[in-house]
Amino acid sequence: MIKNFVQYIELPQPTLGNNTADVERLKNAIKQKIEFNGNKKNIGKSPIFFPTKLATHLPSKLRKWNHKLKVVIFKNSIGWQIIDIVEPDRDKPCFGIAADLGTTRIVLRLINLETLETCGEVGFDNPQASIAPDILARIHHTRTDRGLNELQELVISAFNENIKILCNYKIDPESIYILIVAGNSAMTHLFLGIDPSFLIREPYIPAVNAPEPLEAQELGVDINRCGMVYLFPNIGSYFGGDLISGILFSELHKKDAPCIMVDVGTNAEVVVGYKDWLIACAGAAGPALEGGISDMGMTAKPGVIDKVKIDPITGKIDIHTIEDKPPIGICGSGMIDLASQLFLSGMIDIRGKFVPEKCGKRFFEKDGGVGHLIVAESEDGIGSHIVISQVEMNSLTSSKAAMYSILQVIIEKTAGLQFSNLEKFYVAGTFGSFIDPKSAISIGMLPDINLEKFEVLGNSSLEGASKLLTNPYLFDEIDKIREGITYIELNVNQEFMNIFSGAKFYPHTDISRFPSVLLYGAKI
């Protein structure tokens, strides 16, 4: 039983009676350390891969170090692997990096592999956005000459630049031995330079679900030349490594009662289950969520409206912006708040259509469309109206309906549970963290369960990747999670389409599903 990726080893001295080779002597010692578990030993169950190149100067090093050393270890799908051997009294630490590889944003976290401390974090925009903001367009770009290489090079270069920033001239990148990356299936393919074309075409087949870890130098990542890069495995085209990382972090796979984890990011990905089973599905290519909720507004940044309150009596709109800066737009969670308040105040009807007599002077018509003025020009940070059109509202309606339908299909139709059976409702992903569950319930986007069951996980993708850097045995747990998950393809699910129609109302055609919404003040 070992506790982290850097192990101190003392080898028995070679003698005429113990004359096995240096590599085999070392492998045996590491094997014993890995397999020794309290009083029991699982001898022979841990094959160890010792790359031949590390043997080059092993004999003189071992003798110089008096047969004491530290080894940096790793694990691939087949067994344990030795990344490097270092002097036993090395004073500079060995590091690992956990990465959340988002479509929009990337975050790297530097972790000391021995003390398990976090030593720094850096976030940056995914540079592939310069070619295409969304995944679909990036995948199309890979069909152009060198398009795939270009996208890969962009993201690897950005990793390298930010690894330098993370090291801040104080840490030698040679001291970084492991890079763990959690991203969605498309981003994982692009990071590895693997053709992602078939992810988005029926029957939606990834090139690879569980890519073998590779050497950093093979990918061009500037860490130790023997360093290893691991990417969290996908389950399917629309259920990626970021979610598996989230499961690892939330420990959904160890719970005693069914729980659900939902990532409402660019796609809507859902996994439900507990220690006995896990079922996953995603609505990324679904008819409504295709463009993503956040398309209607902006990603969260200072000045973006993230909370909205409408007085049901006076109709006065109260907004809150990030960092209290003058308003410049609205983000996804703000939109959900807005829709909820518009509905509770009667300004939109059960179909999500603006009710002119309730909206009053904020309602307007322009270019054949109708809309609702949230912030008038004069109050506005960028000098223009902030307006939600009926078209945008319809899009939100479709999105929230798709979200609920996905949840209903997986919970009721697939798992055979009721929403009330769920012990916990984990909200994963950065975007999800900002959603007010009460608002989401009001518009019928999330199920009407006890608010206390909702738990925000934050950047669960980054947290799962960081967790993996603190315990080598978690690789096995990830394999178990991956192999144990049943993945449902929603793109072609007829049940989903039927349910979807009923969910396009506020909060739902079946109001008995949302008793609390009446308490929140809805007049239906």
Add this chain to the structure above:
Amino acid sequence: MIKNFVQYIELPQPTLGNNTADVERLKNAIKQKIEFNGNKKNIGKSPIFFPTKLATHLPSKLRKWNHKLKVVIFKNSIGWQIIDIVEPDRDKPCFGIAADLGTTRIVLRLINLETLETCGEVGFDNPQASIAPDILARIHHTRTDRGLNELQELVISAFNENIKILCNYKIDPESIYILIVAGNSAMTHLFLGIDPSFLIREPYIPAVNAPEPLEAQELGVDINRCGMVYLFPNIGSYFGGDLISGILFSELHKKDAPCIMVDVGTNAEVVVGYKDWLIACAGAAGPALEGGISDMGMTAKPGVIDKVKIDPITGKIDIHTIEDKPPIGICGSGMIDLASQLFLSGMIDIRGKFVPEKCGKRFFEKDGGVGHLIVAESEDGIGSHIVISQVEMNSLTSSKAAMYSILQVIIEKTAGLQFSNLEKFYVAGTFGSFIDPKSAISIGMLPDINLEKFEVLGNSSLEGASKLLTNPYLFDEIDKIREGITYIELNVNQEFMNIFSGAKFYPHTDISRFPSVLLYGAKI
């Protein structure tokens, strides 16, 4: 159950109901093929490593080939590995190369991995001889600046040149996927660029016994860029991969009764056993064989004396030279023949000393030493006497005594057998092929057993390497051989030293060990 390294695979078409990723679909299909063994399946026992770089364009290839393809597979210590994927109707064959990496001579053999035919063979001198002719001096050379790299580069370059010759402009080296190398422990270390210093210092520890296979490009070997290089494992410093290859070829490890395999090359390596156990030892650094028998003469080439006959009555010497060319020297097997004839004709006594009255005019004294003229100047191809001095004869005496002592220690003292219990006496290695067993018995070098039990294996190192290219499961057999062998270190064996003294007589102090020698005409 698969029969060779190139497998034709038909994948199930991906559908919405069978939407696993391309890599995993392929791995499953290969796994089934490997594990399906008649009616039984050993599901899950064959982990498969699919290098991530092969996934890059896998999706479009699979679809272009309509989910039919050929895979080139390989096996490392932990599991199966995919080397490459090729089009299903590829007309050019995939090849492998078997190599006997000798200290003096190297032989490469090209084998079609699909038909298993031998397509060519090329032999060349080990270019490291330009730095030092013997292993000891080469190992010392690695202590100089860049000495290790220099020796490695020499041998790798020679491989590359000769691979070109083997391909003869007809075969693309990219079609060569596997290189199997069998060499002694020192040569294996030097080929891999691994420090061999501690092989020759007590307690004689190799850097590595079973090096992991590596990518050809990592070693700089010019075959397919994804090609793999496998080196037969060592058992110890003086029992190398060439011997393991020989065991694989002779199938010693499968015999029903104890057999022995002896390689009388530069070193004397011995393995005895059968299906239940194997014991190995080597006398390389032993007091007598250190310089090697062949030091006294020349390696086999045209004009070298390889057979000697002395008429016991007239004392007339009859020689045979290779290709019947005028005599220019004597080789090791010729020396054994000569010693045997000198002894049987009474020209040397039981201590191996020349008997002047028997040698007659051929006996001479010069510079304080004595000698025996084999060929006089006038008959000689290079215009000088061919003479064996008493010093050289003493060296042969030590060598033959060491050989017999090694055999006695391993058979009688270690395995607890009698020589007569041996069912077969395999002679491995090129040098051994030329030894006349009767002559070797006459001088007490090989045990006095039924001559029919002797069997010459030829270049068993090359044959074992070639055999491995015809059956991927033999990797497991090699691991079993390696793990099952008990290796005895003779360098420090007191029993050996005691026995050695008695074996320095012709044929032996204990004449009852060699009853046949009297029948051969010895007068003792």
